[in-house]
Amino acid sequence: MQKVTIRIDPSLCITAANCSGIAPKIFHINEEGLAEVMDGAGIPQGYEHTLEVSDADAELIEEAVESCPARAISMV
Numbered sequence: 001m002q003k004v005t006i007r008i009d010p011s012l013c014i015t016a017a018n019c020s021g022i023a024p025k026i027f028h029i030n031e032e033g034l035a036e037v038m039d040g041a042g043i044p045q046g047y048e049h050t051l052e053v054s055d056a057d058a059e060l061i062e063e064a065v066e067s068c069p070a071r072a073i074s075m076v
C-alpha cells in the first residue's frame, strides 16, 4: 500500500474519460462531465484527494495520468 495525492485540474479536463476507463475505482465523471477522485469506498471526493492505494492501483493511476489527453491529472 502507498499513500498518494491525486489532483485533477478541472479547467483542463475535457471529459475524455480515459481515467475512469482505466481506473474506475479511482476516477468518477461527475454531472458536469469532469473527473473527480474517489475515496476507497467509491465516494467522490472532488478534484484533489489523498488516499491509500495498492501497488496495482498506483500503477493504474500512473497509466491514467499518462493517458489523459489534456494532461489534467497529477499524482504525488
Ligand code: SF4
Pocket: 008, 012, 013, 014, 015, 016, 017, 018, 019, 020, 034, 035, 067, 068, 069, 070, 071, 072, 073
Ligand atoms: S482522462 Fe483527463 S480529460 Fe479525460 S476525464 Fe480524465 S481527467 Fe478529464
